[in-house]
Amino acid sequence: MIYDFITVRFGEITLKGRNRGRFEQQLLRHVQDALGHMPELEFNKTYGRIYIKLNGASYKEAAAGLGKVFGIHSFSPVKRTESDADSIRETALEVWKSLPKEPATFKVSTKRGWKGFPHPSYDMNHIVGSAILRAYPGLAVDVHRPETELRVDIQPEGTYLYCASEPGAGGFPYGTNGKAMLLLSGGIDSPVAAWSAMRKGLELEAVHFHSYPFTSEQSTDKVIELARWLSVYAGKPLKLHLVSFTDIQTRFTQTGQEHLTITLMRRSMLAIAELLAEKHGAGAVVTGDSLGQVASQTLGSMNVIGRTLSLPLLRPLVMMDKQEIIDKAVQIGTYETSILPFEDCCTLFVPKSPSTNPNLRVVERTEQSIEGLGDMVRLAAENTETIVLSRGEIIKRKSAVLQESEDRDWF
Amino acid sequence: MNPEKAWLYFDHCASTPPHPDVVRTLAEVMQRHYGNPSSLHRAGLDADRLIRQARELLGKLFEVEADEWIFTSGGTESNQLAIKGAARANRSKGSHLITSVTEHASVLEAFLQLEREGFEVTYLPVDSIGRISVEQLRDAMKPGTILVSLMQVNNETGAVQPIAEAGSLLRGCPDTLFHVDGVQSIGKLPVRLREWGIDLFSGSAHKLRGPKGSGFLYVRGGVRLEPLLGGGEQESGFRPGTQNVPGIVASAKAVRLSMESREERARKLGGLRSRLLDRIALLPELEVNGDSAPDSPYQAPHVLNFSYAGMKPEVLVHALEEAGMLVSTKSACSSKDDKPSGVLLAMGYPRHRAAAGIRVSFGDEHGPEDIDRLADALAEAVRRLKPLERNGR
Numbered sequence: 001m002i003y004d005f006i007t008v009r010f011g012e013i014t015l016k017g018r019n020r021g022r023f024e025q026q027l028l029r030h031v032q033d034a035l036g037h038m039p040e041l042e043f044n045k046t047y048g049r050i051y052i053k054l055n056g057a058s059y060k061e062a063a064a065g066l067g068k069v070f071g072i073h074s075f076s077p078v079k080r081t082e083s084d085a086d087s088i089r090e091t092a093l094e095v096w097k098s099l100p101k102e103p104a105t106f107k108v109s110t111k112r113g114w115k116g117f118p119h120p121s122y123d124m125n126h127i128v129g130s131a132i133l134r135a136y137p138g139l140a141v142d143v144h145r146p147e148t149e150l151r152v153d154i155q156p157e158g159t160y161l162y163c164a165s166e167p168g169a170g171g172f173p174y175g176t177n178g179k180a181m182l183l184l185s186g187g188i189d190s191p192v193a194a195w196s197a198m199r200k201g202l203e204l205e206a207v208h209f210h211s212y213p214f215t216s217e218q219s220t221d222k223v224i225e226l227a228r229w230l231s232v233y234a235g236k237p238l239k240l241h242l243v244s245f246t247d248i249q250t251r252f253t254q255t256g257q258e259h260l261t262i263t264l265m266r267r268s269m270l271a272i273a274e275l276l277a278e279k280h281g282a283g284a285v286v287t288g289d290s291l292g293q294v295a296s297q298t299l300g301s302m303n304v305i306g307r308t309l310s311l312p313l314l315r316p317l318v319m320m321d322k323q324e325i326i327d328k329a330v331q332i333g334t335y336e337t338s339i340l341p342f343e344d345c346c347t348l349f350v351p352k353s354p355s356t357n358p359n360l361r362v363v364e365r366t367e368q369s370i371e372g373l374g375d376m377v378r379l380a381a382e383n384t385e386t387i388v389l390s391r392g393e394i395i396k397r398k399s400a401v402l403q404e405s406e407d408r409d410w411f
Numbered sequence: 412m413n414p415e416k417a418w419l420y421f422d423h424c425a426s427t428p429p430h431p432d433v434v435r436t437l438a439e440v441m442q443r444h445y446g447n448p449s450s451l452h453r454a455g456l457d458a459d460r461l462i463r464q465a466r467e468l469l470g471k472l473f474e475v476e477a478d479e480w481i482f483t484s485g486g487t488e489s490n491q492l493a494i495k496g497a498a499r500a501n502r503s504k505g506s507h508l509i510t511s512v513t514e515h516a517s518v519l520e521a522f523l524q525l526e527r528e529g530f531e532v533t534y535l536p537v538d539s540i541g542r543i544s545v546e547q548l549r550d551a552m553k554p555g556t557i558l559v560s561l562m563q564v565n566n567e568t569g570a571v572q573p574i575a576e577a578g579s580l581l582r583g584c585p586d587t588l589f590h591v592d593g594v595q596s597i598g599k600l601p602v603r604l605r606e607w608g609i610d611l612f613s614g615s616a617h618k619l620r621g622p623k624g625s626g627f628l629y630v631r632g633g634v635r636l637e638p639l640l641g642g643g644e645q646e647s648g649f650r651p652g653t654q655n656v657p658g659i660v661a662s663a664k665a666v667r668l669s670m671e672s673r674e675e676r677a678r679k680l681g682g683l684r685s686r687l688l689d690r691i692a693l694l695p696e697l698e699v700n701g702d703s704a705p706d707s708p709y710q711a712p713h714v715l716n717f718s719y720a721g722m723k724p725e726v727l728v729h730a731l732e733e734a735g736m737l738v739s740t741k742s743a744c745s746s747k748d749d750k751p752s753g754v755l756l757a758m759g760y761p762r763h764r765a766a767a768g769i770r771v772s773f774g775d776e777h778g779p780e781d782i783d784r785l786a787d788a789l790a791e792a793v794r795r796l797k798p799l800e801r802n803g804r
Contacts, residue, residue, distance in 0.1 A: 401444070401457035402464055410436045410461075411468050411664050 002098045003059055003077035007153070007160055008050040008066065011073035011170045019176070024048075027071045027173040030235040033391075034065040046155070063166060068233050070199045071176070072168030078153075078160040085119055085127055088152060088159050092128045093135055095150065095161050103147035105140050106132070110152040117154050124152060172201025174235030179203040180284040180314060181277040183269060184230075184240070186222045186342060189288030189317055191334035192325050194230050196316035197286045204238065205280050206230070207273050207384075209245035219342035224387060224394065229334050231389035241276055241384040245269070248376050257366050258351040262296050263358045264366065267308040268377055274309055275381035285309060290317040290325065300357035307360065418732075419781050422739045423618075424566050424595060424714055424772035430620040433665045437622050441657035448654050449645060458656045465663035469627060472670050473604050473612075476632060481646040482659045485626035486594040486615030487517035488639070490560075492650065493590045493611040493628055494521040496636030497558050498530055504586050505555025511535040511543045511572070512757040513565055518592055522560075540702040540709055541570030541758050549580055558588045563596035567741050567754045567770055568701040569714030571600065578607035588634060594618055598669025599677055599711055610634050614666070616658070620775070621665030625658035676775065681705075681712035683773055683782050690786035691717055696793050696800075700755055700768060713774060718760070718767040719793065721800045727769055727792060734788035739770045 010027060028045045035041055035052070038061065042053040052062065059077045066075050081091040092108075110124040119127070128150070133139055153160040177200055184190045184206040198204055208223045220242060231238040245265075252264045273285050289297045296305060306313050317325055329335035367373055386403060388395050405411060420428065429437075440461065446454025448462055462482070470477035483489045498508055510522055512534045522532045533551045535543045543561065552559075559581060561572050574591055581589045590611035593602055598619045604612055612629035616622055628649075630636060636649050643651030669676075685705040691697050700716040702709045719727055724740040731738055741752040755765035771785065 399457070399460050401460050404443075405461060405464060405660070408436075408439060409432070410440060410660055411464060411667065 002094060003079050003162070004054055005078045005080050005160065006052040006054065006059065006062060006066070006075055007078050007162070008052065008075045008168070009073045010048055011071055011168065011172075023071070023173055023176050026176055026235070027069070030069050030071070030173055031066065033235060034069045035062055036391075038062060038065075051160075067166070067169060069173075070169050070171040070201065070233070070235075071173035073170060074165045074168050076151075076162040076165045078162040080158045080160050083114060083117060083154055083156065083159045085124070088124070088154075088161070089128055089131045091159075091161055092150060092152070093131060095163060096132055096136070099148065099163065102136065103139070105142035105146050106148045106150060107141055107143050107146040108132070108150045108152060110154065112154050114154050114156040116156065124154070128152060169199060169233075171199035174198055174233070175201065175203035177201030178284070179205070179280070179282045180286045181273050181280070181282040182206045182286040183273055183288070184208045184223055184227060185288070186219055186226065186338065186340075187288065188329050188335060188338040189290060189293075189325055191226050191230060191288075191338060192328045192332065193286055193288035193316045195233060195328070195332045195334075197314060198230070198233050200316075202284070202286070202314075203236070204230070204234065204286070205241065205276070205282060206238065207241045207243055207276055209243050209269055209272075211246045211249050212244060214246060214249075216342060222337060222340050222342050224389075225337050226334055227387070228389050228392055228394060229332070229337065232392045233332070234390075237388050237390040237395065239280070240387045240389060242387065243272055243276075243380050243384050245380065248373070248380060251370055251373070251376065255366050255370065257362070259353055259355040260358055260363060260366060261351050262354045263301060263304055263363055266296050266301075266305045267363070267367070268373075270305065270308045270313070271377050272381045274311055275378065276384070277311055279381070282311075284312040284314050286314045286316065288317055289315040290320055290322070293322065295354040295356045298356045301355070304358045304360045304363055418735045418737050419777075419784060420737050421771045421773050421777075421785060422737050423774040424569075424770060425739055426617050426623065427620045427774055428776060429617075429622060430665060430668055432668070433621055433661045436664050437657045437661035440660045444656055448656060449643075458654075461656055461660050462654055465659045468663045468667060472667060473602065473629065475604050475629065478647070479629055479632055481628050481630060481649045482654055482662070483626040483628055483646075483650055484624055484655070486515075486592070486613055486618070487626075488650075489594075489613035489615065489626040489628040490515065490517040490590075490592055491521050492636060492639050493613055493630075494518060494558065494560055495525060495639060496649070497588050497590065497611060497634065498525050499528075499637040500635040501557045501586075501588065505557045506530045507533070507553060507556040508558045508560070509533045509535065509548065509551050509556060510560045511537060511562075513537050513541060513567075513570070513754045514560065514562055515566055515592060515594070518560055518562070537570070537757050539759050540707075541565055541568050541754065542709055543572060543577075545573055545576045545580055548577055552580075552584065552587070556584070556587050558590060560590040560592065562592035562594075563600060563602070564593075564711040564714075565754060566595050567714075567752060567768065568716040568758070569595075569711035569772075570701055571596075571709050571711055574609075575603070575607045578609060582608045595711065595714075597666065598673050599680070599713055601673070604629055604631075616662035616665050619665050619669040621662045622658050625655055625662040627662060627666075677712045680773060683777060683779065684710075684712055684715055686779055686782045687715055687771065687786060690782075691715075691789070694790060694793055696722075696797065697789070698764060700758065700760060700764075714770065714772045716755075716768055716770050718755070718764045718769065719796075720761075720764045720767050722767060722796055724767050724769050726796060726799075730792035730796060731785075731788055734791065736785050736788050738785075739772070741768050741770065 038057050040055040040057040044051045081087045108125045108129040110121040112121045180202045182194050182204045210220050227240040248268050252261050385399050444458050446458040448458040466480050467477040469480045563574050588610040591609050592613050594615045597614050610631045614627045616625040640651050697717045751766035752768045755768050
């Protein structure tokens with residue numbers, strides 16, 4: 001590998017006029033954070049770009065980290081040289097020599113970011129292109145569909161040459177579009193919804209409902225493991241709130257409206273999530289709902305369930321196919337964990353024929369008939385266990401009592 | 412009249428006024444987390460988690476593992492468990508034990524008991540400022556020495572023992588455990604368990620503004636102890652019995668508070684001690700016991716011991732109490748008998764001086780003006796009592 005730098009290009013944030021400076025700073029921090037395990041790297045931010053000096057570190061390793069940072073449009077391994085025609089020509093030959101496979105056609109594209117450079121772009125394309133043609137007589141120029149495009153980016157501090165670009169994760173830098181509360185089950189969908197939300201610049205806190213002792217400790221561990229994966233993509237520590245749903249769920253099975261159990265459960269979960277969102281300053285709730293997938297995700301169910309909330313309910317997967325969701329889960333690394341066979345609280349007590357078109361009035365009347373439901377919801381939201389995860393590590397699994405001891409400064 | 416306002420409390424070596432935050436912690440935890448930490452339900456689990464958190468805090472403060480701490484009922488139990496527990500559990504390796512003549516009663520009593528069980532005990536002497544010599548410790552060591560127990564700070568005189576040096580000597584003796592009684596040193600002197608090769612270390616919460624009935628003992632990982640009590644698996648089996656959850660949490664807090672402000676406290680108390688030394692030097696009737704050099708490294712900053720030879724110490728204690736100053740004769744644990752102080756005798760002082768020891772020990776709530784008031788009251792008491800001096804001092 002002859003490359004000594006990585007050029008990182010920003011994505012959608014370049015569209016955001018006034019906040020651009022702040023976004024770029026944030027992105028630089030996230031990049032530095034994601035590559036924090038590689039002490040050799042040096043970072044330098046210019047307008048719309050980050051240049052990372054490798055100092056001998058592995059490009060591949062750095063690329064793996066960069067691929068997880070939201071807000072990056074693309075990045076390339078580059079070779080840097082002096083901004084003068086001779087150096088550029090020599091370096092171009094060096095870069096060409098290092099290509100893994102010699103292409104049949106090529107073109108040179110020069111971008112003259114430094115207007116003080118004496119040769120116009122067109123001249124530079126010619127100077128570099130003819131040098132390569134002389135050295136590789138079998139090669140042909142194809143300006144429309146070249147097999148390889150050698151790019152020459154001339155800047156005042158130096159010129160960067162490269163042949164390849166990798167797409168970044170895109171989106172906005174983590175947390176630049178506010179914060180949301182995610183309902184995280186143990187399934188395939190919600191981690192993908194989380195990834196999509198984070199990609200759009202949402203900072204997330206996750207909430208998981210368990211029905212211990214009807215669900216096992218292992219099913220909670222599985223969710224912690226999913227959150228651990230997600231925390232790799234987050235630009236700062238990710239909180240996972242574990243909520244005991246047993247009491248509420250048990251109560252719902254005694255209403256005599258078995259077909260509404262799932263509807264009632266989903267509504268209570270959203271209500272609890274909203275309370276947590278308010279407590280932790282989140283401005284939306286995110287779920288993994290995908291239209292028509294199960295009884296609670298029909299249009300009718302979505303209508304009745306979604307009405308519980310005052311906050312916006314974001315459903316990033318709503319129009320995606322199951323297979324698309326699965327492919328994404330595989331790509332972001334959560335699929336293997338999601339398919340582990342532990343029951344979660346939704347697969348428990350599933351009625352034989354859940355309603356696909358619940359009646360809002362009946363649902364609301366049933367809720368009103370349950371004495372103390374509001375208190376149970378509040379209590380569930382108060383008695384959460386919070387786990388903090390950062391960059392794939394569980395940094396703190398804090399129980400309610402330890403949270404209490406911290407709040408009250410007992411130690 | 413509110414007694415808190417009525418006196419100046421100069422008996423910190425006996426016990427300390429609890430820190431208000433510690434009192435709050437104690438009350439809140441007692442109120443809210445009454446579950447038995449061994450119970451399987453949530454109340455028990457919560458109580459257990461609080462104990463765990465306390466253990467982790469001690470681990471962090473002393474730079475050791477959380478699991479190396481066990482909670483006890485106080486300094487006496489910590490000392491007894493460390494000494495008797497270690498001696499009995501390691502009898503197969505030998506039966507010789509070493510300690511010093513100036514240890515706290517809870518240590519000396521443990522050794523007397525072990526002697527009756529057939530152990531051989533060497534009691535190291537101390538010099539005129541109350542310190543053992545590491546050379547004498549080295550000479551006392553022999554094959555089969557399984558335990559050395561020393562206090563870091565003497566509770567009557569404030570003499571500081573050469574713990575670091577003793578620890579490095581003992582490093583070469585893997586079969587000899589090193590117990591340090593740190594009851595008077597935590598929060599005043601540096602404590603470096605790992606660096607000094609300490610295997611067992613006793614502490615007590617109420618000596619550092621924590622609650623009474625709460626102690627703690629460091630047991631280095633791998634050290635075996637025979638428990639004093641039977642009937643439960645609590646505290647890794649070393650100390651059966653339902654744990655004192657509020658006491659444990661409040662103790663951990665007290666230790667944290669005391670250690671976080673240690674250097675500042677040591678400086679301040681050392682200054683108060685020098686101030687009192689200067690004033691006592693003006694009273695020829697009073698003789699300072701131990702190292703009277705200001706800022707002596709061989710002396711803890713919060714204790715000053717002196718004698719008014721020829722005057723029963725109780726008389727002086729009561730005269731000062733009339734003026735609203737609470738001080739102590741020798742250690743609180745043995746202050747009700749009439750005998751001369753064993754510690755002062757061991758330092759080579761004559762009997763009448765050793766029988767007249769007065770201990771002043773102070774803490775966070777005191778300032779220079781309090782020391783001045785104490786010194787004034789002392790001067791006045793001496794002036795009043797002088798005609799009553801016994802002859803032949």
